[in-house]
Amino acid sequence: xxxxxxxxxxxxxxxxxxxxxxxxxxxxxxxxxxxxxxxxxxxxxxxxxxxxxxxxxxxxxxxxxxxxxxxxxxxxxxxxxxxxxxxxxxxxxxxxxxxxxxxxxxxxxxxxxxxxxxxxxxxxxxxxxxxxxxxxxxxxxxxxxxxxxxxxxxxxxxxxxxxxxxxxxxxxxxxxxxxxxxxxxxxxxxxxxxxxxxxxxxxxxxxxxxxxxxxxxxxxxxxxxxxxxxxxxxxxxxxxxxxxxxxxxxxxxxxxxxxxxxxxxxxxxxxxxxxxxxxxxxxxxxxxxxxxxxxxxxxxxxxxxxxxxxxxxxxxxxxxxxxxxxxxxxxxxxxxxxxxxxxxxxxxxxxxxxxxxxxxxxxxxxxxxxxxxxxxxxxxxxxxxxxxxxxxxxxxxxxxxxxxxxxxxxxxxxxxxxxxxxxxxxxxxxxxxxxxxxxxxxxxxxxxxxxxxxxxxxxxxxxxxxxx
Amino acid sequence: xxxxxxxxxxxxxxxxxxxxxxxxxxxxxxxxxxxxxxxxxxxxxxxxxxxxxxxxxxxxxxxxxxxxxxxxxxxxxxxxxxxxxxxxxxxxxxxxxxxxxxxxxxxxxxxxxxxxxxxxxxxxxxxxxxxxxxxxxxxxxxxxxxxxxxxxxxxxxxxxxxxxxxxxxxxxxxxxxxxxxxxxxxxxxxxxxxxxxxxxxxxxxxxxxxxxxxxxxxxxxxxxxxxxxxxxxxxxxxxxxxxxxxxxxxxxxxxxxxxxxxxxxxxxxxxxxxxxxxxxxxxxxxxxxxxxxxxxxxxxxxxxxxxxxxxxxxxxxxxxxxxxxxxxxxxxxxxxxxxxxxxxxxxxxxxxxxxxxxxxxxxxxxxxxxxxxxxxxxxxxxxxxxxxxxxxxxxxxxxxxxxxxxxxxxxxxxxxxxxxxxxxxxxxxxxxxxxxxxxxxxxxxxxxxxxxxxxxxxxxxxxxxxxx
Numbered sequence: 001x002x003x004x005x006x007x008x009x010x011x012x013x014x015x016x017x018x019x020x021x022x023x024x025x026x027x028x029x030x031x032x033x034x035x036x037x038x039x040x041x042x043x044x045x046x047x048x049x050x051x052x053x054x055x056x057x058x059x060x061x062x063x064x065x066x067x068x069x070x071x072x073x074x075x076x077x078x079x080x081x082x083x084x085x086x087x088x089x090x091x092x093x094x095x096x097x098x099x100x101x102x103x104x105x106x107x108x109x110x111x112x113x114x115x116x117x118x119x120x121x122x123x124x125x126x127x128x129x130x131x132x133x134x135x136x137x138x139x140x141x142x143x144x145x146x147x148x149x150x151x152x153x154x155x156x157x158x159x160x161x162x163x164x165x166x167x168x169x170x171x172x173x174x175x176x177x178x179x180x181x182x183x184x185x186x187x188x189x190x191x192x193x194x195x196x197x198x199x200x201x202x203x204x205x206x207x208x209x210x211x212x213x214x215x216x217x218x219x220x221x222x223x224x225x226x227x228x229x230x231x232x233x234x235x236x237x238x239x240x241x242x243x244x245x246x247x248x249x250x251x252x253x254x255x256x257x258x259x260x261x262x263x264x265x266x267x268x269x270x271x272x273x274x275x276x277x278x279x280x281x282x283x284x285x286x287x288x289x290x291x292x293x294x295x296x297x298x299x300x301x302x303x304x305x306x307x308x309x310x311x312x313x314x315x316x317x318x319x320x321x322x323x324x325x326x327x328x329x330x331x332x333x334x335x336x337x338x339x340x341x342x343x344x345x346x347x348x349x350x351x352x353x354x355x356x357x358x359x360x361x362x363x364x365x366x367x368x369x370x371x372x373x374x375x376x377x378x379x380x381x382x383x384x385x386x387x388x389x390x391x392x393x394x395x396x397x398x399x400x401x402x403x404x405x406x407x408x409x410x411x412x413x414x415x416x417x418x419x420x421x422x423x424x425x426x427x428x429x430x431x432x433x434x435x436x437x438x439x440x441x442x443x444x445x446x447x448x449x450x451x452x453x454x455x456x457x458x459x460x461x462x463x464x465x466x467x468x
Numbered sequence: 469x470x471x472x473x474x475x476x477x478x479x480x481x482x483x484x485x486x487x488x489x490x491x492x493x494x495x496x497x498x499x500x501x502x503x504x505x506x507x508x509x510x511x512x513x514x515x516x517x518x519x520x521x522x523x524x525x526x527x528x529x530x531x532x533x534x535x536x537x538x539x540x541x542x543x544x545x546x547x548x549x550x551x552x553x554x555x556x557x558x559x560x561x562x563x564x565x566x567x568x569x570x571x572x573x574x575x576x577x578x579x580x581x582x583x584x585x586x587x588x589x590x591x592x593x594x595x596x597x598x599x600x601x602x603x604x605x606x607x608x609x610x611x612x613x614x615x616x617x618x619x620x621x622x623x624x625x626x627x628x629x630x631x632x633x634x635x636x637x638x639x640x641x642x643x644x645x646x647x648x649x650x651x652x653x654x655x656x657x658x659x660x661x662x663x664x665x666x667x668x669x670x671x672x673x674x675x676x677x678x679x680x681x682x683x684x685x686x687x688x689x690x691x692x693x694x695x696x697x698x699x700x701x702x703x704x705x706x707x708x709x710x711x712x713x714x715x716x717x718x719x720x721x722x723x724x725x726x727x728x729x730x731x732x733x734x735x736x737x738x739x740x741x742x743x744x745x746x747x748x749x750x751x752x753x754x755x756x757x758x759x760x761x762x763x764x765x766x767x768x769x770x771x772x773x774x775x776x777x778x779x780x781x782x783x784x785x786x787x788x789x790x791x792x793x794x795x796x797x798x799x800x801x802x803x804x805x806x807x808x809x810x811x812x813x814x815x816x817x818x819x820x821x822x823x824x825x826x827x828x829x830x831x832x833x834x835x836x837x838x839x840x841x842x843x844x845x846x847x848x849x850x851x852x853x854x855x856x857x858x859x860x861x862x863x864x865x866x867x868x869x870x871x872x873x874x875x876x877x878x879x880x881x882x883x884x885x886x887x888x889x890x891x892x893x894x895x896x897x898x899x900x901x902x903x904x905x906x907x908x909x910x911x912x913x914x915x916x917x918x919x920x921x922x923x924x925x926x927x928x929x930x931x932x933x934x935x936x
Contacts, residue, residue, distance in 0.1 A: 014915070049848060049910045063850035172909075316908035319915045337903050344907030353907055380517060382531035412883070415913070418906045419886050425904060426894030435805050436893060438886045439812030439821055440784035441640075442517045445883070447482070447787045 003033035007329055008095055008111035010085045010264070012038025013045065014315050015296025016117030017067065018322020019329070020077050026330025034077045035109060037097050039084035042141050043069050048315050050144045051173070054151070055180030061141055088114070088268035090292065113291050113329045116265050116278060117322070120258035120297035120313045129229030134237035135252040138173060147253065151184065154250040162187045166240045166249040168226050170197030174255030175209070175347040178218055181253070182348070189219040189247050191226055191240065200343060201406050202358050204373070205392055208408040212350040221247075258313050260298045273300040275311035282335040284325045293329070295321025295336075302338035305356045305403060305424060306365035312339055340424040341404075344414040351414035355421040356404025357394065368397040370465050372457040376450035378412035380442035389413040391454035393420075393430065400429040400462040405451070412444075419451045430458040471501035475797055476563055476579035478553045478732070480506025481513065482783050483764025484585030485535065486790020487797065488545050494798025502545045503577060505565050507552035510609050511537050516783050518612045519641070522619070523648030529609055556582070556736035558760065581759050581797045584733050584746060585790070588726035588765035588781045597697030602705035603720040606641060615721065619652065622718040630655045634708045634717035636694050638665030642723030643677070643815040646686055649721070650816070657687040657715050659694055659708065668811060669874050670826050672841070673860055676876040680818040689715075726781050728766045741768040743779035750803040752793045761797070763789025763804075770806035773824045773871060773892060774833035780807055808892040809872075812882040819882035823889040824872030825862065836865040838933050840925040844918035846880035848910035857881040859922035861888075861898065868897040868930040873919070880912075887919045898926035 007023055009016040020034050036043075044067040052058045072079050080097065086106065087096040094110045122137035124130055136147040154163055165181040167174050170192035181188045190197065190213070196206030197213065197220055210220050224242035229252055232238040240247045260277035262270075271279045271287050277300035279287045284299075286292040296318035300309035320336055327334040342355040362369050371394050379386040389409020396403055405420035407413050423433055433455035440447060448456070475491055477484040488502050512535040520526045540547045548565065554574065555564040562578040590605035592598055604615040622631055633649040635642050638660035646656050658665065658681070664674030665681065665688055678688050692710035697720055700706040708715045728745035730738075739747045739755050745768035747755045752767075754760040764786035768777035788804055795802035810823040830837050839862050847854040857877020864871055873888035875881050891901055901923035908915060916924070 046848060046850070046910065046915075048908075049850060052851060052910055057852050058850050314908060316906070316913075316915045316917075320903055337900075339905045342905040342907050344909050344912050346909070346911055351912075355905070355907075380514060381534075382514070382517060382526050383520060384525050414909075415880070415883065415907055416886075418884075418904075418917075419890055421905050421907070422887055422890035422894070422896075425900075426890070426896060428890075428894060432805075432893075435788055436886075437807045437810045437823070437889050438784070439810050439823075439883055439889070440516075440782060441812050441814070441882075442514065442520055443814055444812050444819075445784075447514075447784045449784075449886075 003029060004031050005112040006033040006035065006110065007113045007115065008109060009034065009036035009115045009117060010095065011117035011119055011296070012036050012043040012079065012081070013117065013119055013296065014318035015322040015325070016115055017044045017072060018319050019115045019117065019293070019295065019325040020072070021075065022323050022326025023330040024075055024077060026327065026332060029076045032330070036072070036077055036079045037083045037085050037095070038079065038081050039100060040140060040142060041081065043067060043072060043079065045141055046315060047139055050138045050141070051176035051180045053144055054138070054147060054177070055183040061144065064141065085264060088264060090268050090270070090289070093291070111291070113293065115325055116270070116286065116292065116294040116298060117296045118261045118264060118298045121261045122254060122258050123256040124254060125256070127226065127228055129231050129237060132229055132231045132235055132237045135229055135254065137254045138177060139258060147251070150251050163250045164189070164248050165251045165253065166191060166247050167253045167255055168240065169255035169257065170194070170220065170222070171200065171255055171257055172343065172345045173257070175213070175352070176345060177253045177255055178213065179347045182216065182218060189221065191221050191224040191242050191247065193223065193225045195222055197222065198352060200354055201352070201408070202392065205390070205406045205408050208390060209347070209350065209352055213347060216348050258297065260311055262298050265294070265298070273309050275300055277311040279309065282337065283328050284321055284336055293325045295325050301336070304338040304340050306361055308365065312341070314343070340421050342417060342421040344417060346414065349410055351407070351409055351411070353407045353414045353417035354405070355417050356402065356424050358404060358406075359394065362394060362403055367403060369394045369403055370397060370458065370461040372454060372461050374450065374454040374457050376448070376453045377446055378409065378416070378450065379444065380446050383442045385411065387411060389450055391450050393454040393458040395430040395458040395462050397462070397465055400431050400459060402428055402430050402433065405454070416449070416451050430455045430462060434459055471497060472499050473580040474501040474503065474578065475581045475583065476577060477502065477504035477583040477585060478563065479585035479587055479764070480504050480511040480547065480549070481585065481587055481764065482786035483790040483793070484583055485512045485540060486787050487583045487585065487761070487763065487793040488540070489543065490791050490794025491798040492543055492545060494795065494800060497544045500798070504540070504545055504547045505551045505553050505563070506547065506549050507568060508608060508610060509549065511535060511540055511547065513609055514783060515607055518606045518609070519644035519648045521612055522606070522615060522645070523651040529612065532609065553732060556732060558736050558738070558757070561759070579759070581761065583793055584738070584754065584760065584762040584766060585764045586729045586732060586766045589729045590722055590726050591724040592722060593724070595694065595696055597699050597705060600697055600699045600703055600705045603697055603722065605722045606645060607726060615719070618719050631718045632657070632716050633719050633721065634659060634715050635721045635723055636708065637723035637725065638662070638688065638690070639668060639723060639725055640811065640813045641725070643681070643820070644813060645721045645723055646681065647815045650684065650686060657689065659689050659692040659710050659715065661691065661693045663690055665690065666820060668822055669820065669876070670860065673858070673874045673876050676858060677815070677818065677820055681815060684816050726765065728779055730766050733762070733766070738762070741777050743768055745779040747777065750805065751796050752789055752804055761793045763793050769804070772806040772808050774829055776833065780809070782811070808889050810885060810889040812885060814882060817878055819875070819877055819879070821875045821882040821885035822873070823885050824870065824892050826872060827862065830862055830871055835871060837862045837871055838865060838926065838929040840922060840929050842918065842922040842925050844916070844921045845914055846877065846884070846918060847912065848914050851910045853879065855879060857918055859918050861922040861926040863898040863926040863930050865930070865933055868899050868927060870896055870898055870901065873922070884917070884919050898923045898930060902927055
């Protein structure tokens with residue numbers, strides 16, 4: 001019995017398969033046929049978990065897979081693995097797909113609803129040697145396996161000397177990979193062309209990350225523009241050149257961020273924003289289309305603080321997008337309201353978090369603001385393990401509305417950013433935040449939670465600025 | 469040179485001394501004289517830290533003192549230690565104080581602004597034997613020293629048998645003291661007359677606490693109404709009787725909660741609420757008075773969810789009240805908007821948190837609601853140390869507004885309640901909460917944070933209820 005309608009999904013990771021699963025929950029196979037195409041070997045896996053797999057805290061690749069192809073098929077999803085969609089025919093309501101195994105034949109598949117979930121690809125600047133063996137990105141499970149292969153070769157082959165890793169880029173992936181390689185015993189050098197590591201933070205907060213990383217024995221070189229990867233006689237990477245200096249490397253990891261993978265969608269004429277990410281409405285429909293949806297790392301999302309759309313590649317958003325798309329295709333109603341720019345990461349025991357806008361982003365958005373920083377402990381000062389964190393807060397001039405919060409500190413620092421994330425979503429002022437009723441007990445917080453200490457200072461700065 | 473005005477503070481702990489310090493920050497000694505009376509030996513200490521001092525994680529009593537009498541005096545506060553205020557003459561604008569050391573003479577002191585910060589006292593039901601040596605409350609540093617004295621005597625005197633402690637009351641103090649005594653090697657029995665421990669949670673969540681405490685080797689006896697403390701030949705506590713059973717005890721700790729200490733204020737005719745706590749306006753002025761203020765454990769606060777005032781004894785509120793009072797007396801403007809009922813605690817590695825209303829409190833407030841519970845891990849499931857927590861959520865029928873959240877789980881569970889606390893303050897619906905942009909990375913959270921998993925279930929329950 002043919003189903004009344006057909007949903008076609010391009011890309012079998014978080015957004016695509018969440019959409020498929022959610023739609024299936026709402027509509028049975030007689031009402032909705034669901035076909036999903038995935039060009040790789042894996043579905044629904046955690047790319048964000050790869051650094052922890054490489055570093056050894058996660059045992060195996062399979063731990064990172066939330067749901068296997070078989071599990072999806074058991075739920076009535078017609079999943080076509082190792083099959084790449086090569087064309088979207090918008091007017092014809094069909095996609096052309098090619099099997100990557102077997103004879104490589106191509107076939108058209110019609111759709112009533114199309115979900116574009118093609119993800120993102122790591123940035124790989126066109127430098128000499130960048131494609132040499134031993135240079136690795138860490139975006140897919142295949143990337144992870146290749147990197148582990150290189151590390152295995154290096155580790156079995158090397159003599160008594162300490163092995164060296166160069167990480168290019170000091171963003172989230174860069175610092176997480178620096179941790180992973182340190183845990184594996186590598187001498188790690190991180191190169192970044194910016195003034196400080198973690199350009200998702202203001203430079204003054206990034207400097208704290210640099211200090212902590214150096215304290216962990218890593219070398220952090222900023223203002224370093226990588227110009228080439230040098231190779232040995234066998235064509236394998238053996239050093240990275242940046243400016244005047246050359247950094248020897250047994251392995252090179254690229255952590256330069258990712259860009260939306262939208263060539264297929266752009267060829268089909270679907271609209272993209274400045275970053276190249278697809279533009280959607282709040283229900284995650286591609287703008288200007290009624291039956292084409294997009295979500296996950298291939299879209300731009302609305303930043304509720306700056307009022308602009310931007311590209312934010314995060315598994316948590318991808319899952320939510322999928323949920324929204326699946327609900328809508330399944331006959332329900334859901335919208336994704338946007339993001340406030342929250343991110344959290346760690347490098348060894350240093351926790352790094354942000355939400356809202358940085359100073360530079362605030363200026364770009366036309367916002368005027370005051371900034372404060374506050375140092376406070378995450379537990380009562382007398383409680384064992386109480387460690388200091390720094391909280392930076394931006395508040396709008398005049399209104400005192402919270403605009404952004406950055407936190408760098410040790411255990412318990414990172415997730416405190418959630419308080420600011422909810423406050424941003426609700427449009428609270430820093431004055432309103434002072435008296436937030438946050439959980440207090442000595443093992444969890446001082447009587448003034450660090451976020452409230454910062455809010456108090458920010459509110460004073462707003463009042464001061466009004467008087468001037 | 470006499471100051472233009474005089475501020476008198478009754479009670480030298482968190483609320484009183486925060487008020488004094490904040491007022492001093494805003495007004496110099498020539499503008500404002502500040503006299504503070506404290507009947508005990510300590511100022512500005514953390515009563516909440518006492519269980520951790522008893523348990524040995526905090527080394528010494530002095531670690532719990534945020535600011536000594538000397539430090540306050542250096543900041544220009546005329547602090548009179550071991551001096552008890554015995555009368556407030558509201559019409560005369562003066563208080564009568566009596567030195568507890570020396571000749572015990574009494575003296576009147578006039579005030580332009582009076583701050584009542586007399587705190588709370590532990591509940592001590594009038595049972596036979598309750599005042600015997602070896603029965604201890606844990607509210608003041610003096611209480612803590614007395615308890616440590618008893619424990620020292622027991623520990624040096626006892627033979628090979630394991631020492632036994634009975635804790636009466638299974639609320640915050642009770643479970644924290646159960647942990648402390650377990651850490652000291654005692655065999656611990658906790659008695660409570662309620663159906664489950666932690667009546668600040670719904671019974672189904674309290675049951676999780678009971679299971680965990682039993683798993684830690686504690687005995688938890690509920691439905692146990694204590695009728696007497698039995699004493700030995702020397703008049704020392706040796707057992708606790710509840711119903712038909714008698715529980716041998718080398719030491720007895722009372723954790724029955726506290727009541728506002730307002731006899732002085734009531735004798736002066738100041739208005740109190742149902743709990744006996746003073747009633748104030750939003751600026752923390754005692755209702756009906758322009759020059760009398762009150763804050764900390766001796767007041768009732770507005771519960772923003774139930775719309776009622778209630779007594780919530782917590783150091784974090786006391787500090788904020790003091791801050792507000794000091795700002796207002798110092799010529800500024802501040803208000804304490806109220807609480808949403810957040811509390812967090814732990815017993816060994818079990819974290820317990822709540823915010824908003826319980827089912828019973830919601831009913832009492834006239835609210836109709838749906839409830840859901842969700843189990844989820846605090847980190848990505850594959851990440852080392854990922855442990856499950858249970859989140860219970862109440863949402864208003866019809867509107868879907870969040871009404872309350874309770875969390876019981878291991879590491880990382882407790883402070884997650886802050887997300888719900890901010891959402892409650894902002895009046896968010898559970899539907900709005902689903903897409904909150906919370907910090908995500910595998911060491912910090914799964915892609916769906918446990919609070920969002922609960923919000924998703926709650927939103928579905930609200931929609932379902934609307935259809936019925």
